[in-house]
Amino acid sequence: MKINPKVVEISPALRSVFVEGGSFKTSIITASLLVPKGKNLGELLVLPKYLTYSTKKYPTPAELNSRLEYLYGAVLDGVVTRFGENSLIQLEMTCIDNKYSLDGEDVGQACLELLLDALFEPDAEGGSLDSDKYELQKRLAVENIESAVNDKRRYAFTRMLEIMCADEVMGITREETIDAIKQSTAVSAYSAWRELLKDARVQFNFVGSFNADRATALIKERFSQIEREPVENETLFVESAEDVTEVTETMDINQSKLVLGFRSGMTHRKDDIYAEQMMVDIFGGGIYSRLFKNVREKLSLCYYCSASLMREKGLVIVQSGIEYSNRQQALDEILNQLEIMKNGGFTDEEFEASKTAICDALSGALDTPDGIDAFLSNKIVEDDIMPIEESIKKYQALTREDVIRAAKRITLDTVYTLAGKEDDDGE
Amino acid sequence: MTVSNIKEVVSERLGERYFEIEHDSGLKMIVYPKENYASSYVIFGTRYGSIDTAFRLNDDREFTCVPEGIAHFLEHKLFESEEIDAFDRYSKTGANANAYTSFDRTCYLFSCTGKLKENLEILLDFVTHPYFTEQTVQKEQGIIGQEIKMTQDDPNWALLFSVLQAMYKYHPVQIEIAGTVESISHITADLLYKCYNTFYNLENMVFCAVGNVDVDTVLEVADRILVRKDKVRIERKFFEEPDGVNKAYVESEMAVTAPLFALGFKENIRTPERTTRELILSQCIIELLSGKTSKLYNELLGDGLINSNFSSEYLFGYGYSSLIFSGESEKYDEVAKRIKAEIDRLSREGIAADDFERVRRMQYGRLIMSFNDIDDIANGVVASYFAGESIFEDAEVLSSITLDEINDRLRSSVHTDCCSLSVIKPKGE
Numbered sequence: 003m004k005i006n007p008k009v010v011e012i013s014p015a016l017r018s019v020f021v022e023g024g025s026f027k028t029s030i031i032t033a034s035l036l037v038p039k040g041k042n043l044g045e046l047l048v049l050p051k052y053l054t055y056s057t058k059k060y061p062t063p064a065e066l067n068s069r070l071e072y073l074y075g076a077v078l079d080g081v082v083t084r085f086g087e088n089s090l091i092q093l094e095m096t097c098i099d100n101k102y103s104l105d106g107e108d109v110g111q112a113c114l115e116l117l118l119d120a121l122f123e124p125d126a127e128g129g130s131l132d133s134d135k136y137e138l139q140k141r142l143a144v145e146n147i148e149s150a151v152n153d154k155r156r157y158a159f160t161r162m163l164e165i166m167c168a169d170e171v172m173g174i175t176r177e178e179t180i181d182a183i184k185q186s187t188a189v190s191a192y193s194a195w196r197e198l199l200k201d202a203r204v205q206f207n208f209v210g211s212f213n214a215d216r217a218t219a220l221i222k223e224r225f226s227q228i229e230r231e232p233v234e235n236e237t238l239f240v241e242s243a244e245d246v247t248e249v250t251e252t253m254d255i256n257q258s259k260l261v262l263g264f265r266s267g268m269t270h271r272k273d274d275i276y277a278e279q280m281m282v283d284i285f286g287g288g289i290y291s292r293l294f295k296n297v298r299e300k301l302s303l304c305y306y307c308s309a310s311l312m313r314e315k316g317l318v319i320v321q322s323g324i325e326y327s328n329r330q331q332a333l334d335e336i337l338n339q340l341e342i343m344k345n346g347g348f349t350d351e352e353f354e355a356s357k358t359a360i361c362d363a364l365s366g367a368l369d370t371p372d373g374i375d376a377f378l379s380n381k382i383v384e385d386d387i388m389p390i391e392e393s394i395k396k397y398q399a400l401t402r403e404d405v406i407r408a409a410k411r412i413t414l415d416t417v418y419t420l421a422g423k424e425d426d427d428g429e
Numbered sequence: 430m431t432v433s434n435i436k437e438v439v440s441e442r443l444g445e446r447y448f449e450i451e452h453d454s455g456l457k458m459i460v461y462p463k464e465n466y467a468s469s470y471v472i473f474g475t476r477y478g479s480i481d482t483a484f485r486l487n488d489d490r491e492f493t494c495v496p497e498g499i500a501h502f503l504e505h506k507l508f509e510s511e512e513i514d515a516f517d518r519y520s521k522t523g524a525n526a527n528a529y530t531s532f533d534r535t536c537y538l539f540s541c542t543g544k545l546k547e548n549l550e551i552l553l554d555f556v557t558h559p560y561f562t563e564q565t566v567q568k569e570q571g572i573i574g575q576e577i578k579m580t581q582d583d584p585n586w587a588l589l590f591s592v593l594q595a596m597y598k599y600h601p602v603q604i605e606i607a608g609t610v611e612s613i614s615h616i617t618a619d620l621l622y623k624c625y626n627t628f629y630n631l632e633n634m635v636f637c638a639v640g641n642v643d644v645d646t647v648l649e650v651a652d653r654i655l656v657r658k659d660k661v662r663i664e665r666k667f668f669e670e671p672d673g674v675n676k677a678y679v680e681s682e683m684a685v686t687a688p689l690f691a692l693g694f695k696e697n698i699r700t701p702e703r704t705t706r707e708l709i710l711s712q713c714i715i716e717l718l719s720g721k722t723s724k725l726y727n728e729l730l731g732d733g734l735i736n737s738n739f740s741s742e743y744l745f746g747y748g749y750s751s752l753i754f755s756g757e758s759e760k761y762d763e764v765a766k767r768i769k770a771e772i773d774r775l776s777r778e779g780i781a782a783d784d785f786e787r788v789r790r791m792q793y794g795r796l797i798m799s800f801n802d803i804d805d806i807a808n809g810v811v812a813s814y815f816a817g818e819s820i821f822e823d824a825e826v827l828s829s830i831t832l833d834e835i836n837d838r839l840r841s842s843v844h845t846d847c848c849s850l851s852v853i854k855p856k857g858e
Binding site for chain 1: 519522686757801
């Protein structure tokens with residue numbers, strides 16, 4: 003879908019963005035707050051769930067969820083994600099478009115008020131959040147991190163990042179995170195909430211039928227009680243690796259995981275970004291990629307072997323699930339394929355396939371309310387929201403030399419293996 | 430141009446419409462244009478999944494029994510051809526192509542914004558032209574072997590199958606969709622052809638295109654590629670289950686941080702298929718029992734017995750039907766006890782009218798919201814078609830179900846003496 007975002011700058015680092023929903027049946031409102039990671043580490047990991055669990059007006063989850071169910075099953079959720087070395091805290095509301103409400107109620111407006119209540123009127127008193135509810139959310143946050151071990155692929159990915167970025171904010175470990183959550187209290191979280199509203203770069207996305215003036219006025223009014231001092235959001239880019247760190251750990255599992263961390267050579271998030279994306283895509287993106295065709299299809303070494311770019315930190319990560327006895331062969335072949343990329347040994351067909359696939363995917367990326375919301379959220383640190391058509395043009399203009407240049411900047415930093423315990427017998 | 434019968438299907442309630450085509454080849458084709466969408470999502474699926482392990486074709490006297498995991502294996506192998514495989518062909522168009530196998534269907538799909546006609550050609554062509562050799566079968570055993578090992582390390586996947594094995598004594602819903610490294614070693618090219626020729630006949634299949642699509646383009650390609658073949662009659666074995674569960678309790682160990690549990694309530698059924706009405710009623714029952722507003726959910730959470738990994742689902746298909754509650758808890762016995770007590774209480778006292786209306790309203794909203802994503806719609810169309818219904822049926826049913834019906838469904842389908850608890854404990858405890 004073609005979109006024409008309307009951006010309303012409310013004050014420095016605070017804006018709302020409106021996109022008409024067209025024929026969508028769903029509307030989305032998202033409040034995104036971006037702050038540097040580290041300060042209030044534990045509190046910020048608990049807050050999004052706390053804020054969406056109950057509010058001052060609906061102090062029990064049953065009351066809040068009753069209200070949401072009455073609003074035709076509107077969904078309110080709070081999440082924290084990584085955005086480089088910053089934390090992106092998002093409160094998201096998804097609801098039906100007004101034209102489907104059975105009794106003419108303005109569902110969008112009611113949901114916006116509920117979302118603003120969650121952000122500005124939490125269940126709190128006398129400089130403290132409700133301590134029972136905060137302790138409950140603390141437990142859930144800790145158990146959530148602990149149970150991430152159950153997903154071995156994700157666990158191996160996270161371990162690799164911790165090792166590779168041990169001296170960087172990106173490398174804050176699971177243990178450090180869990181400690182920080184456990185040490186937080188309902189009082190410290192109350193302060194963290196106040197600081198979040200003061201410090202964060204904030205963007206509200208509206209996808210659907212909303213009155214922009216009325217919605218912006220409501221946001222302005224809520225923020226008028228906050229003394230805003232937005233802070234800078236920075237991320238350290240390490241241009242190249244000095245030497246290779248190899249770490250192998252064991253776990254009682256059937257399939258070993260091999261994860262490789264590379265420094266892309268990027269020095270900031272926009273640094274040669276189109277060439278970087280496409281290089282990674284030819285190397286290990288789609289079904290036409292070098293890793294899929296060689297490590298999986300030709301050598302039958304694995305079910306998955308793929309590369310991805312962590313654009314916000316300038317890292318390239320290769321992930322694969324293998325037999326431990328095939329580890330060296332898989333590693334050699336992955337590095338061999340990277341050398342081929344650097345020497346321009348990829349084919350014209352692969353180059354064209356990647357370009358076509360990337361442009362095709364981008365052209366359809368705005369066909370859902372979620373897609374539009376994600377597109378806008380990714381632009382939170384950018385002054386102008388560049389239309390997706392412009393990105394497509396940038397990809398279309400890329401040449402083989404651009405891709406080779408990007409590949410040549412890559413250096414291997416860390417090789418992490420999560421070895422299955424009983425793999426040695428070659429079973 | 431071939432003669433095909435085209436019918437427009439409209440839902441005033443949802444503000445949605447699609448075209449249903451009885452193609453001359455015997456294939457049912459659904460073309461579902463969505464205004465303002467740049468992309469298209471297309472599925473070509475067959476009613477054939479992991480549970481189809483025993484079947485009779487036409488006048489066969491005996492049931493043919495095939496190795497576990499063969500439907501999934503066939504899905505992988507169909508992408509290959511004698512000349513250029515389907516992935517390489519898609520590489521030229523830029524489409525995002527994939528496939529999946531579930532308990533009861535196998536679907537081949539792609540999404541794209543450009544070159545719709547070329548992509549349709551690839552899809553319809555490769556799915557109707559199998560090419561299997563012993564050599565390519567062997568190559569795939571390595572790749573699928575790794576896929577199986579990957580899923581064996583996924584505790585939530587293991588938990589689902591362990592509770593199904595505890596509930597079902599004979600039904601093949603309890604076998605892993607991809608089979609085992611051992612079972613797939615028995616797959617041969619001949620067996621793949623046997624399964625293909627049984628289940629990949631166009632009368633057993635469905636096609637669905639949603640988004641930036643139109644009837645003329647679809648028909649132009651279909652008329653050219655699809656060929657009518659002799660009708661086949663498939664008889665699936667109905668694995669009759671004894672009333673009651675296979676085992677009331679099972680446990681195992683894996684590399685997990687805390688015990689995982691799944692509590693499954695098996696419905697004793699006399700006929701293999703469930704209606705849309707039964708499905709909608711069961712989904713409402715789950716919400717009423719353990720949704721975020723429910724007394725049970727909030728007490729379990731507040732008392733420290735469950736965490737955000739708690740979930741519940743109604744799982745049903747040809748010959749099986751069950752409600753499954755799962756999560757992570759040190760006190761899984763207590764959780765199971767409370768879920769059963771709440772079911773007994775609700776059955777005894779009946780569901781409150783207010784609660785029912787609130788949940789119905791919520792389900793209505795969620796249903797409306799599901800008509801945005803073209804992939805959700807396409808998968809929904811396919812699932813509904815194989816169930817013998819239209820995707821628009823859910824909204825009609827939802828608006829007409831009554832409180833008496835939901836209370837009846839609860840009392841007749843969920844029995845606390847017909848359930849299994851499966852627990853996965855951390856290794857070495």
